[in-house]
Amino acid sequence: MAKDYSKYFIKPSIKDARKRKSQETPVIDFNKHINIKGFGKGRTYKINTYGCQANEADTERIKGILELLNFTESDTLEDADIILLNTCAVRENAENRVFGELGRLKQFKKNNPDLILGVCGCMTQEEKVVERILKSFQYVDLVFGTHNIYKLPEYLETVVLSKEKVIEVFSEEGSIVENIPRVRANTRKAWVNIMYGCDEFCTYCIVPYTRGKERSRNKDDIINEIKELIKEGYKEVTLLGQNVNSYGRDFLDVDYKFAELLKDLNKLPISRIRFTTSHPKDFDLETVKILSQGGNLMPYIHLPVQSGSNEVLKRMNRKYTKESYKEVIDNIYKYIPNVSLTTDIIVGFPGETKEQFEETIDLVKYCGFEGAYTFVYSKRAGTPAEHYPDNTPFEEKKQRLYQLNDIVNEGYLRGNKRFEGKIVKVLVDGTSKHNDEILAGYTENNKLVNFKGNKSLIGEIVEVKVTEAKTWFLKGEQIENSWHSYQRNIKWRCC
Numbered sequence: 001m002a003k004d005y006s007k008y009f010i011k012p013s014i015k016d017a018r019k020r021k022s023q024e025t026p027v028i029d030f031n032k033h034i035n036i037k038g039f040g041k042g043r044t045y046k047i048n049t050y051g052c053q054a055n056e057a058d059t060e061r062i063k064g065i066l067e068l069l070n071f072t073e074s075d076t077l078e079d080a081d082i083i084l085l086n087t088c089a090v091r092e093n094a095e096n097r098v099f100g101e102l103g104r105l106k107q108f109k110k111n112n113p114d115l116i117l118g119v120c121g122c123m124t125q126e127e128k129v130v131e132r133i134l135k136s137f138q139y140v141d142l143v144f145g146t147h148n149i150y151k152l153p154e155y156l157e158t159v160v161l162s163k164e165k166v167i168e169v170f171s172e173e174g175s176i177v178e179n180i181p182r183v184r185a186n187t188r189k190a191w192v193n194i195m196y197g198c199d200e201f202c203t204y205c206i207v208p209y210t211r212g213k214e215r216s217r218n219k220d221d222i223i224n225e226i227k228e229l230i231k232e233g234y235k236e237v238t239l240l241g242q243n244v245n246s247y248g249r250d251f252l253d254v255d256y257k258f259a260e261l262l263k264d265l266n267k268l269p270i271s272r273i274r275f276t277t278s279h280p281k282d283f284d285l286e287t288v289k290i291l292s293q294g295g296n297l298m299p300y301i302h303l304p305v306q307s308g309s310n311e312v313l314k315r316m317n318r319k320y321t322k323e324s325y326k327e328v329i330d331n332i333y334k335y336i337p338n339v340s341l342t343t344d345i346i347v348g349f350p351g352e353t354k355e356q357f358e359e360t361i362d363l364v365k366y367c368g369f370e371g372a373y374t375f376v377y378s379k380r381a382g383t384p385a386e387h388y389p390d391n392t393p394f395e396e397k398k399q400r401l402y403q404l405n406d407i408v409n410e411g412y413l414r415g416n417k418r419f420e421g422k423i424v425k426v427l428v429d430g431t432s433k434h435n436d437e438i439l440a441g442y443t444e445n446n447k448l449v450n451f452k453g454n455k456s457l458i459g460e461i462v463e464v465k466v467t468e469a470k471t472w473f474l475k476g477e478q479i480e481n482s483w484h485s486y487q488r489n490i491k492w493r494c495c
């Protein structure tokens with residue numbers, strides 16, 4: 001008889017999710033969950049990650065746990081003893097890619113029956129997805145969600161040693177788990193979660209259901225993590241949260257908000273602090289003013305607008321108007337004139353008229369974005385917009401996307417052009433994908449720069465003169481032994 005897994009799931013429900021209370025978030029210490037070190041010795045793993053930075057950060061934790069258990073990372077999927085797909089549920093095409101990959105991996109299981117195949121991340125928080133995995137992909141051994149990564153050692157013990165299937169997904173509001181070890185993807189740039197979950201309930205979005213309620217990390221835990229990163233030589237930190245501007249809103253006993261966190265981080269001897277993602281309704285003037293002080297606070301802000309029509313914004317439950325969005329933008333430009341702004345936009349939201357789409361185009365032109373992630377609306381089961389009437393043909397939505405992208409691309413080029421002839425600071429990531437002799441890295445304004453240089457510069461911040469602006473990147477020449485880099489080195493060596 002098929003096992004009944006239903007006790008593990010509570011169907012995503014806006015009614016239940018909205019009943020969230022302002023209560024203290026439990027903090028779990030990962031160290032109390034690790035009692036079986038070592039059993040991964042001689043075994044390898046591979047993780048495929050889909051979606052946003054929150055997933056990238058979770059993959060770093062999953063790797064940290066696996067390596068603590070003595071598993072090592074395999075170069076290829078073919079050689080791995082464990083394959084995990086860390087999934088994204090934000091749009092349907094991301095989900096389809098995962099199902100496609102699961103289908104392809106069936107052959108891997110046939111070739112190697114000892115292979116452990118697992119699925120985790122946002123998709124597994126959806127009841128329908130787990131049902132589909134259980135029905136159509138019965139060879140999957142392990143399914144866990146976004147709330148129970150810390151229990152991975154236990155699950156693997158069951159799957160690897162007892163050869164039993166494990167399906168465990170908590171539909172809970174969420175806790176904060178500290179001290180999960182991490183294998184970071186980069187040795188100079190790090191993600192640091194300042195909060196988890198989301199309480200906004202934009203009507204198109206699945207995230208508040210898959211990642212639980214909004215919960216902020218204790219400021220000391222954040223600051224200590226960054227201090228450790230500094231000791232390890234990290235130069236850039238990106239603070240992560242679904243709405244970083246509401247950081248601290250859930251604290252019951254202390255009054256400490258995002259602006260104060262930025263103020264404290266501004267004092268740390270690290271070259272670059274970034275953050276993502278911001279919500280326009282919570283981006284307050286205090287934050288803008290602190291960012292205007294510069295230092296390690298980078299002049300780059302990603303501020304998703306989603307639509308330029310008040311009617312659509314209302315139906316999206318975004319809680320701001322195009323006028324109030326413009327006000328935020330005006331203040332940002334006033335206080336941080338050198339800033340680069342990017343955004344997210346959804347076209348073809350249910351009921352969006354041609355005129356309402358044109359309002360989005362107008363707003364994009366007004367805001368001077370230097371980049372945007374643009375999407376066609378994708379219906380998500382369990383969200384309010386799932387039931388909104390939608391009469392616009394997909395072909396028409398695609399045309400709107402193309403029209404919008406043309407304007408967005410002009411913004412990319414304009415944003416790059418303004419740096420032509422200027423000297424920019426580049427944190428060198430590595431070599432260019434297309435040419436091993438060309439280095440690639442990002443400026444303070446988050447512009448990709450390619451320039452000729454020695455590989456020893458990888459991981460360093462160097463000064464580059466921009467010689468040519470393309471739509472997607474800048475070309476430049478390194479400035480050797482400049483006074484600025486001399487000063488910079490002296491400064492950071494003293495700290």
Ligand code: 5AD
Pocket residue numbers: 090091204205206304306344345346375376377378379380
């Ligand atoms: N359809 C299309 N785009 C979406 N996003 C979130 N949910 C959906 C959806 N159902 C986009 C939003 C968000 C970004 C991360 O993904 O623009 O800002």
Ligand code: SF4
Pocket residue numbers: 198199200201202205206207208242243279
């Ligand atoms: Fe989704 Fe809105 Fe939360 Fe962003 S703020 S994660 S779009 S619900």
